Amino acid sequence: MGDVAQRLADIVGADNVVSGDAVGDDYTGDEALVGEQTRPAHVVKPASADQVAAILRLATEEVLPVTARGSGTGLSGAARPRAGGLVVSFERMNAILDIDTVNHVAVVQPGVTLSELDARTAEVGLGYTVYPGELSASVGGNVGTNAGGMRAVKYGVTRNNVLGLEAALPTGELIRTGGRSVKTSTGYDLTQLIIGSEGTLALATEVIVKLHPRLAHSATVLAPFPTLETVMKAVPQVVSSGLAPHILEYIDALTMAAITHTAELSLGIPDSVRDASQAYLVVGLENRDAGRLDADVEVLGTVLAELGAADAYVLEGPSARKLIEAREKAFWTAKAAGADEVLDVVVPRSSLPDFLDAAQAAAARTGSGVVGCGHAGDGNVHLAVFQKDPDTRAALLHDIFAAGMALGGAISGEHGIGRAKKDHFLQLEDPVKIELMSRVKRAFDPAGILNPGVLFGRED
Amino acid sequence: MGDVAQRLADIVGADNVVSGDAVGDDYTGDEALVGEQTRPAHVVKPASADQVAAILRLATEEVLPVTARGSGTGLSGAARPRAGGLVVSFERMNAILDIDTVNHVAVVQPGVTLSELDARTAEVGLGYTVYPGELSASVGGNVGTNAGGMRAVKYGVTRNNVLGLEAALPTGELIRTGGRSVKTSTGYDLTQLIIGSEGTLALATEVIVKLHPRLAHSATVLAPFPTLETVMKAVPQVVSSGLAPHILEYIDALTMAAITHTAELSLGIPDSVRDASQAYLVVGLENRDAGRLDADVEVLGTVLAELGAADAYVLEGPSARKLIEAREKAFWTAKAAGADEVLDVVVPRSSLPDFLDAAQAAAARTGSGVVGCGHAGDGNVHLAVFQKDPDTRAALLHDIFAAGMALGGAISGEHGIGRAKKDHFLQLEDPVKIELMSRVKRAFDPAGILNPGVLFGRED
Numbered sequence: 073m074g075d076v077a078q079r080l081a082d083i084v085g086a087d088n089v090v091s092g093d094a095v096g097d098d099y100t101g102d103e104a105l106v107g108e109q110t111r112p113a114h115v116v117k118p119a120s121a122d123q124v125a126a127i128l129r130l131a132t133e134e135v136l137p138v139t140a141r142g143s144g145t146g147l148s149g150a151a152r153p154r155a156g157g158l159v160v161s162f163e164r165m166n167a168i169l170d171i172d173t174v175n176h177v178a179v180v181q182p183g184v185t186l187s188e189l190d191a192r193t194a195e196v197g198l199g200y201t202v203y204p205g206e207l208s209a210s211v212g213g214n215v216g217t218n219a220g221g222m223r224a225v226k227y228g229v230t231r232n233n234v235l236g237l238e239a240a241l242p243t244g245e246l247i248r249t250g251g252r253s254v255k256t257s258t259g260y261d262l263t264q265l266i267i268g269s270e271g272t273l274a275l276a277t278e279v280i281v282k283l284h285p286r287l288a289h290s291a292t293v294l295a296p297f298p299t300l301e302t303v304m305k306a307v308p309q310v311v312s313s314g315l316a317p318h319i320l321e322y323i324d325a326l327t328m329a330a331i332t333h334t335a336e337l338s339l340g341i342p343d344s345v346r347d348a349s350q351a352y353l354v355v356g357l358e359n360r361d362a363g364r365l366d367a368d369v370e371v372l373g374t375v376l377a378e379l380g381a382a383d384a385y386v387l388e389g390p391s392a393r394k395l396i397e398a399r400e401k402a403f404w405t406a407k408a409a410g411a412d413e414v415l416d417v418v419v420p421r422s423s424l425p426d427f428l429d430a431a432q433a434a435a436a437r438t439g440s441g442v443v444g445c446g447h448a449g450d451g452n453v454h455l456a457v458f459q460k461d462p463d464t465r466a467a468l469l470h471d472i473f474a475a476g477m478a479l480g481g482a483i484s485g486e487h488g489i490g491r492a493k494k495d496h497f498l499q500l501e502d503p504v505k506i507e508l509m510s511r512v513k514r515a516f517d518p519a520g521i522l523n524p525g526v527l528f529g530r531e532d
Numbered sequence: 533m534g535d536v537a538q539r540l541a542d543i544v545g546a547d548n549v550v551s552g553d554a555v556g557d558d559y560t561g562d563e564a565l566v567g568e569q570t571r572p573a574h575v576v577k578p579a580s581a582d583q584v585a586a587i588l589r590l591a592t593e594e595v596l597p598v599t600a601r602g603s604g605t606g607l608s609g610a611a612r613p614r615a616g617g618l619v620v621s622f623e624r625m626n627a628i629l630d631i632d633t634v635n636h637v638a639v640v641q642p643g644v645t646l647s648e649l650d651a652r653t654a655e656v657g658l659g660y661t662v663y664p665g666e667l668s669a670s671v672g673g674n675v676g677t678n679a680g681g682m683r684a685v686k687y688g689v690t691r692n693n694v695l696g697l698e699a700a701l702p703t704g705e706l707i708r709t710g711g712r713s714v715k716t717s718t719g720y721d722l723t724q725l726i727i728g729s730e731g732t733l734a735l736a737t738e739v740i741v742k743l744h745p746r747l748a749h750s751a752t753v754l755a756p757f758p759t760l761e762t763v764m765k766a767v768p769q770v771v772s773s774g775l776a777p778h779i780l781e782y783i784d785a786l787t788m789a790a791i792t793h794t795a796e797l798s799l800g801i802p803d804s805v806r807d808a809s810q811a812y813l814v815v816g817l818e819n820r821d822a823g824r825l826d827a828d829v830e831v832l833g834t835v836l837a838e839l840g841a842a843d844a845y846v847l848e849g850p851s852a853r854k855l856i857e858a859r860e861k862a863f864w865t866a867k868a869a870g871a872d873e874v875l876d877v878v879v880p881r882s883s884l885p886d887f888l889d890a891a892q893a894a895a896a897r898t899g900s901g902v903v904g905c906g907h908a909g910d911g912n913v914h915l916a917v918f919q920k921d922p923d924t925r926a927a928l929l930h931d932i933f934a935a936g937m938a939l940g941g942a943i944s945g946e947h948g949i950g951r952a953k954k955d956h957f958l959q960l961e962d963p964v965k966i967e968l969m970s971r972v973k974r975a976f977d978p979a980g981i982l983n984p985g986v987l988f989g990r991e992d
Contacts, residue, residue: 169734175768176771252938253910255691255878256963260969261728264725308634370597420713452713479711480711506719508975512720515972
């Protein structure tokens, strides 16, 4: 191990290798609620793509497990290292290399945070439209987990907003995939294959992201509904309305009470309406033209009323911002409330009512609590699960995941499988696909060094 | 071979196997302008996914080359079979299985043509927005080549509009990838990996495509520009305008003369303007609201004038339709005019002027003709190449592809590599990526039966 530390120091400089007990707690995991944090043998902090490639070459030679780390804000344990392994932290590779206002792309290093990219692109009226709840997340982490967030309903997820990568292969080569153009049909799309692979295929060392014009005018509309079912049935109708909302979230009554309480936020909803509402829809509209926005908000009000909303409140700027922020912090609210796990099952929009019914029934059977909110427009539900007993919780999760898959959905819409949901993934997914994915993994990573134990593979 | 024919007949029925000299010319290739058509040993016409899987299992056992065929409208030779091999024709698997107006998806068999899907989705006010020039193309062919077309500038290419697949692996298993939801982060994205793989990884047996609402109002604006350079410089500005055109094409003066002549189309442009114009921009706008469309067309006119357009003609319905159709038929016009090859290099939008300069310079050096049009909004240029001598043409193509790649682009934006551009692809692409793609290919197709000689692999 001493030898490895020296060889790592030869690559990145002694100041940028931390070993053994000197490794800080930050590097022992991410924000996943389950599983044990693990101290790696070394944390190494490269400053360039060539250094990343050299680290991976060394790791393949020595068959050392390698876990990539952006900001560590993931929720599935994909940034939890292996004991005896390496953490490659991208904290020093955090430069915005170019903001290209002609092609509407930014070229960034993977350690750039979303908040910094947001601030810099705002200066030129553009924006990277992937907004997962946590703006301290890194672009590299977005790539690893195919992050989504509220605006995906209009702008798509990471997969739809990354045009190209530079990436280091486990075997130590650097490749460039895609580019600043929006399409290609020139061999297999390695960009798309690496996105969402949770650090198991290659490590992105540079990311080309799409930018969209920031629209000057936006409005946030809050609509209380009598039942969860009516709100879920309303979702596809709002999507079909042609109003193209950039936010379309549902929040159940318990979650709304919790997040508004935490944020000390008063929404001005009369008690009588609130007491009669089991769920809320939050709809964001935006436009480059103020008049068109106003007209669209009016149409939206009519649509929501027809769909059974008790009312539709157009929130003023600060209230709207606070509600969106409170919604983004729902994970922290759930964590503070003692949630034992947070899920992000995705199903076809039309299956949201059936899925939530199934989840509630499974919770009732096991004496568990399940509350939530989510990206309703995408069919992506964030459920906070309250069940202390690990075995009961595992059985509950199995039933919830199986219900989602039976409805044509998937275990995770945007958090990924990581370590936290791997056992469920391996139990529930088609073994033919698992075997095919394993073969693809070996095609990239013959020595199996990249994030072993994440998605699949040995857990030793 | 007799044995194989019998075993194929056992799978699909004797009526659905055609062998030897009985194989019609239609099955000997696609619309690629170069390369020899090849007669396969057998054409087999499955009616179900299970039959496709059984055919592939047999082919893997016997190590028989398999070429999938949709409508045969491809331009790169990816549907040209191997002598002694099989063609799997999807002509009988042409059902639209579901049009889901709640989730905005259609579930189709791969042999469905775009024109049929267009007609059926129109009945419910929705549409599949991938419009390559040829509406007799099949959805399965779209998947194979990651087809694009005019509306990609707003709606994206096939990759952005396919949510899931059922696919037969070369080893004879069926898998389902993705689904009716718009996102997933549950293992590697096999959907995206199969899209654009030109029949070399797996054969789609069912495709779930995204549908978009059809907007009621549209307008087509034609703007003549004095030079190709001014039109190319205008493109990123129109994209940045916020008007979100669904069509943004350029047509050079020679191509415009040819396609309007062929279509017997008069655009009502004064001779003096036409004679002073080297290129045209065609901009399509659409809106659900007629008033907003009119306002946008007015803004567009101002934008185009500022960018140096000689004028901006709002085409009336029939003229607009005819011009778009004539542009879609540009390939046929080029073919009729004796073009020797048609290219579809893609570059970043900002690099269009430099790329076209480089292409013209390369043509001038070799005494070749290069004219074209293309999806300017995507940086995707369709060049008709006139050069009879194969060696000179190969050198010219090499220089044009190399110029595109040096500008950050790729050999093909939407036609694919197939057989026609394989040698250039293998010469110009990073060998590390070629080797990685080959390993991915082997992960799917250990016996190497699927479209050998397309993209890479032996040509025997």
